Amino acid sequence: AQSVTQPDIHITVSEGASLELRCNYSYGATPYLFWYVQSPGQGLQLLLKYFSGDTLVQGIKGFEAEFKRSQSSFNLRKPSVHWSDAAEYFCAVAADYKLSFGAGTTVTVRA
Amino acid sequence: ETGVTQTPRHLVMGMTNKKSLKCEQHLGHNAMYWYKQSAKKPLELMFVYSLEERVENNSVPSRFSPECPNSSHLFLHLHTLQPEDSALYLCASSQASPVGPESSTYEQYFGPGTRLTVT
Numbered sequence: 001a002q003s004v005t006q007p008d009i010h011i012t013v014s015e016g017a018s019l020e021l022r023c024n025y026s027y028g029a030t031p032y033l034f035w036y037v038q039s040p041g042q043g044l045q046l047l048l049k050y051f052s053g054d055t056l057v058q059g060i061k062g063f064e065a066e067f068k069r070s071q072s073s074f075n076l077r078k079p080s081v082h083w084s085d086a087a088e089y090f091c092a093v094a095a096d097y098k099l100s101f102g103a104g105t106t107v108t109v110r111a
Numbered sequence: 112e113t114g115v116t117q118t119p120r121h122l123v124m125g126m127t128n129k130k131s132l133k134c135e136q137h138l139g140h141n142a143m144y145w146y147k148q149s150a151k152k153p154l155e156l157m158f159v160y161s162l163e164e165r166v167e168n169n170s171v172p173s174r175f176s177p178e179c180p181n182s183s184h185l186f187l188h189l190h191t192l193q194p195e196d197s198a199l200y201l202c203a204s205s206q207a208s209p210v211g212p213e214s215s216t217y218e219q220y221f222g223p224g225t226r227l228t229v230t
Binding site: 004007009032036039042043044045046051063072090094097098100101102103104 | 115117140151152153154156159161166167188203214216217218219220221222223224226
């Protein structure tokens with residue numbers, strides 16, 4: 001069965017600094033991969049997705065992610081964070097009609 | 112209304128009450144999902160409806176009863192819940208392929224959730 005690990009429970013970053021969130025997946029075939037963001041009191045919003053092709057994918061809000069098959073990773077990056085990026089971020093892998101989510105990484109942005 | 116809407120946004124109920132959560136999607140999708148989100152745990156998939164038929168029931172207790180009357184609406188009927196059922200309940204929708212899983216099946220759009228507290 002597929003699974004997702006997000007090793008970092010909580011990350012604090014200064015406004016304007018770069019951000020990288022780690023995601024490792026376990027799946028036998030080529031995965032479909034997603035990153036979602038959840039602001040307090042809200043549902044999940046799709047940031048970006050990887051289905052095939054170029055391993056560097058661009059998403060909304062200035063985020064990008066890179067698929068590395070050799071490392072079974074799909075890390076999310078943003079070059080310069082804004083205070084509004086404070087939220088919880090979820091990585092997900094798709095298979096068998098289902099999305100399996102990681103436990104999430106909470107991002108705090110300090111001024 | 113756009114996207115996926117859920118009502119109510121907050122619900123407090125006693126263990127002997129019966130209540131229902133409602134989800135409506137305005138995206139023209141044909142698959143809908145219920146998830147449970149508890150603090151610091153991965154989202155738990157509860158139910159999946161594709162083309163108005165239930166295709167997944169992840170060992171969810173019978174005190175949760177889903178209903179999908181059409182492709183735009185999804186309900187979760189609740190009765191005799193337990194305090195550990197307190198959580199954020201999220202609805203999602205996607206465009207499922209009738210001939211097999213395609214990438215669009217997995218691109219799910221979520222509602223804002225219903226924060227449920229069982230007292």
